[in-house]
């Protein structure tokens with residue numbers, strides 16, 4: 208088991224802890240990953256969208272004055288913003304860009320390296336052209352090479368060509384990491400979703416309880432940012448993670464958001480309905 212990671216508990220088992228933390232809190236911060244969390248994973252990244260249940264739950268929770276909602280995504284900021292409506296704060300490119308309070312902050316080193324990302328994408332458009340269904344998503348500060356629809360036999364070739372292009376045009380300034388059927392190309396700097404979540408938390412009172420819900424590798428730093436004062440929830444199986452809780456799917460994310468917007472908020476406000484204290488409804 209990796210250091211600092213344990214097997215997450217089903218969210219129902221964490222209700223007593225949630226109850227205690229929310230009862231001590233003055234407000235709630237809900238930070239939400241997009242793909243695989245609010246939106247089910249789909250073959251074509253352009254087709255990803257939140258489920259209706261997620262949209263309904265977000266509509267409720269984002270209008271509550273005691274709740275701050277933030278979407279923290281690996282997608283580009285403009286892209287994720289037009290896919291999900293309501294949250295007050297958006298972070299794109301794994302936290303390299305952050306829109307809050309009418310301002311957009313961009314990590315200065317990432318901004319400088321955007322030209323290199325462009326050069327790598329241009330080179331990959333040519334190099335990957337013969338590979339069936341390989342797709343490059345240029346997100347300006349980072350880029351994603353999608354292999355979900357690439358025949359499995361050709362995937363090592365995509366990895367090799369991507370590494371070559373990054374070596375050639377990125378030098379020591381860019382790095383390649385992996386996600387769900389993707390290769391992520393980004394600046395080689397110690398900055399991730401967890402840093403963006405820390406900036407968001409710093410704007411709120413100490414009595415705000417932070418929650419982060421996400422499904423992928425880059426969400427781990429955000430789980431570490433909110434735990435142990437708040438709570439991390441991994442969407443997926445029970446593999447070791449820095450999050451203490453887990454739900455199975457975006458459908459369960461919707462139920463959890465609905466719980467936070469109703470029973471959870473009543474704990475924050477000191478109006479505890481005993482009938483709703485014990486469980487979070489499973490879809």
Ligand SMILES: O=P(O)(O)OC[C@H]1O[C@H](O[C@H]2O[C@H](CO)[C@@H](O)[C@H](O)[C@H]2O)[C@H](O)[C@@H](O)[C@@H]1O
Nearest residue numbers: 241242248249250252280281351355387388389
């Ligand atoms: O941090 P996230 O909001 O979860 O973004 C991570 C990456 O998500 C997208 O790719 C993933 O979702 C696609 C649509 O379901 C899927 O086809 C792909 O295989 C997944 O890896 C997005 O396209 C990337 O830019 C994000 O970095």
